[in-house]
Amino acid sequence: MRLSTPAGVPVRRFGAGDSVEELTRLLHRAYADHAAAGRVFFASYQSVRDTEYRLSRGECWVAVSGGELLGTVTVSAPHALPDGYPGPAPAGSFWQLAVEPSQRGAGLGHSLLALAESRSAALGSTRVVIDTSEQATDLVGWYRRRGYTPIGTWRWDVTNYDSTVLLKELTGARAADGRGGDAAAGG
Structure with missing residues (x-):
């Protein structure tokens, strides 16, 4: 399946010919500002x-233009969540949303984000x-403006901060086709 963003950037599933090394470098670049602010997101340093x-645990989608x-x-x-995690189980999830x-x-x-919700x-x-990260107030706000509600906190053993856990109910046309909202902080 191939999709395209409103700006015309093609989006497709990560495939066998794609470079895991290149994907890792993108994650490092995309999360570098957080690391520089002292928030050690796993994506900022993962191998x-x-x-x-992490690719083996879900569907990875990539936006690629001009190679x-x-x-x-x-x-x-939908999957089980760790014991004590403050979210309802089972629930869909997404991770490592990153933009160059x-x-x-x-x-x-x-x-x-719309693709992640639609695929979920x-x-x-x-x-x-x-x-x-609860310290990443810009990101928490970005998700809140898109209908996510904070429901608790969690501490992963691979980060140096407490996380704000956010929930969104997927209902109606938005869940079915991924429409809605305007672009902001995350891109």
Whole structure:
């Protein structure tokens, strides 16, 4: 399946011919600002092997234009959550939503978010649970403006911060086709 963002950037599934190394470098660049601010997002330092593992746990989608990797998100079907995690189980999820820093503000992040929600619904999820650093107030606000509600906090053992856990119910046309909202902070 191939899709396109409003800006015309093609989005497709990560495939056998794609470079895990290149994807890892994109994640490092996309999360570098957070690391520089002292928030050690796993994506800011994960190894190629870590990227491979995370790819094996969901559907990875990439935005590619002119052979250049511009963005990514990995989506999972409804699954159990860790014991104590403050989200309803099972729930769909996505992770490592990332946009090449030079592409921020063009709507790519919003398009990848809409894709993640649409794919979550297609995979059988009625809700999505995600988390991000509670210190990343810009990101928490970006998700809140797109209908996500904070429902608790969580601490992963691979980060140096508490995460805000956010929930969104996937209902109606938005869940079915991924429409809605305007572009902002995430791209």
